[in-house]
Amino acid sequence: MAVEAKATSSAPRTPVWRDPAIRSLAIQALLLVVVLGAGWWLLDNTRQNLNRQGIASGFGFLDHTAGFAIVMHLIPYSEASSYGMALGVALINTLLVTSLGIFLATVIGFFVGVARLSSNWLVARLAAFYVEALRNVPLLLQIFFWYFAVLRALPPPRESVTLFGAFFLNLRGLYVPAPVAASGFGLVLLAGGVALVAALGLGLWARRRRVATGQDFPAAAVSLGLLIGLPLLVAAATGFPMSWELPALKGFNFQGGLVLIPEFVAMVLAISLYAAAYIAEIVRSGILAVNRGQTEASLALGLSPAQTLRLVVVPQALRVIVPPLTSQYLNILKNSSLAAAIAYPELVSVFAGTVLNQTGQAIEVMAITMAIYLSVSLAISAFMNWYNGRNALRER
């Protein structure tokens, strides 16, 4: 204590401009002023321009009738719906491509990344070829490839590839029968939901039980039975409260049923295969970052190579994998906007495109669009950071 006190009293006073804390505070304050000033100037400028063109500002336009159709909508939507509904449809389409893209890219990426480390020469070479081929071609080109070269090569509606007279594949997409709910259908849906939750719970329970008692439980088989059996049973009990609406050729195209449009398929394929190449490299380097001794110790204990990968290597590799994986997920979200190039109706093409053109509400539309991308990105980052925090190593 005494020594400390003496040290402070005898230390020469630091001049204000050489104090790092004060310096960094001053720099931050200056930066804030510059940013706010530039922002205000931009906003003011645009508002004056809009005023000159006679465009009213505000978000009231969201209630106005959109007047245009959207080929793919998962919520009820027609030309008579509002711009707000169009935004909803577009957002759902963006989220659909993004979440499917993230899911598929992760699965394929892990698979290819592990395959690249395989001792099987052919498997490792094939995986390496996949990575090199896909990450060295621009994503936009890959989207065009799937859309124009592969899916556009399908026959026109009149010459559709037909299966059981109910499934039709043509260049407008894949048409499948749509379930039409009758009263009581809600129960069947509910049974499906219950079965899904039960299956997930069963998986967790089986692993816990395996660890707690050493006994195996065929969780996968039972889950599958549950998922198919329970809704089917409820449907049978309630007298199959649904009918199927079959797609039918009317004029030049099919009407009715559910359609998986080629733009959507091309987008999901391109974006997940492309991101998977990067994720494969991330997974590979993550696994390589785990000391070889870990694998040897695990094998020496009698664990199988698959158990070693699952219980010892991957949990440690995740610490290295998750941060760059997060930025890949964010890339998938942002790259989904490239779908505008093939007119897949997502956020940028519908809202920041058509809606903006029709209403001229540039500021509001841009602000909403950016706010949406920003919040989804932040949500993804927050989740991944939370996940990574759980995996952190405890050191001394």
Next chain:
Amino acid sequence: MTPATPSTGPAIQIIGMHKWYGDFHVLKDINLTVEKGERIVVCGPSGSGKSTMIRCINRLEEHQRGQIVVDGIELTSDLKRIDGIRREVGMVFQQFNLFPHLTVLENLCLAPIWVRHMPRPEAEALAMSYLERVRIPEQARKYPGQLSGGQQQRVAIARALCMNPRIMLFDEPTSALDPEMIKEVLDVMVSLAEDGMTMLCVTHEMGFARTVANRVVFMDQGEIVEAAAPEQFFNAPSSERTRQFLSQILH
């Protein structure tokens, strides 16, 4: 746990074994028989192939010629045999190789649970009994990164023992430790030896070799140069190379 019926033959039999790394002939005509309960110390200069030899016994390395028979089972590329042998042979590494993402207790329980299908409470009780044996039961809930080197190596020994192995392989278990921690690890190894464990230890702890080993094996340039009881090995080695090595290591 269902230990397979112990065979009557030797614990380990290595017959005319050769190994190459590419063109490099790393092990040349290795012949060694380890009886049940026997304690063997392997020593020799760096790069002489000591690690490679003991790593061949549980197939962390593959030999190209000759035979290795562990507890009556010949080691081939048959995965089932390899699994069977790995369950019966414990190994302790120079760098401990504890799993840093698991607690000490989880490190010990991992193999009993996933390989032996042991219920967790039983595995934990077993793990605690071995932690007491290496005298660190109070560290059970810590992570390996929070332990000293000597404690980590004792955990590694306990982890191998949890699989109830009939043979223990040690690859320079004390070489990465500060002098004051070497003793705590050697003490554990001595008590294992007293309990009749079959042990094959690569080590340069000559005090340990003198007091614990039944035989000392000297390797140089991929060959077993000499294998003899400690008194003879230290007092009257038959080969010039052994004498040279001993004069360096014993100052």
